[in-house]
Amino acid sequence: MELYRFECPSADIEALAQVVSDLVPEQTVFVQRAREDGTPYLDVQWVAMRFGSTARRMTLSVHIAAPALTRYRALPPRMRARSYAVLRAYVEAALGSLEEQYAAGEAVPREVTIELGDEFA
Structure with missing residues (x-):
């Protein structure tokens, strides 16, 4: 069984996914x-599984200006660590x-969007 699945044609976008992968459940x-x-x-x-009595599909969209x-x-x-730290902090805060x-x-939305701008890079 795969822990995570990455459908990212761009290596740099997949790298962003890798940075936050441990923050979400397996099979994300x-x-x-x-x-x-x-x-x-x-x-x-x-x-x-943790936002109610039944499983619900969740989507977190990360938009970068x-x-x-x-x-x-x-x-x-080697210079991308700051961007990774900002991304990780925003995803942790959203979760x-x-x-x-x-x-x-309160009701938990099924879809959440994070908008990153100059703070990202």
């Missing part, structure tokens, strides 16, 4: 998609927010 699928303007983004899809993504891609791989909503008895 990481899919590279494109916005209308062609800018790629990452969809993280998994089945959540085109200029920030261009700067990230221009960096040599933590979902857990807090559930703990407070």
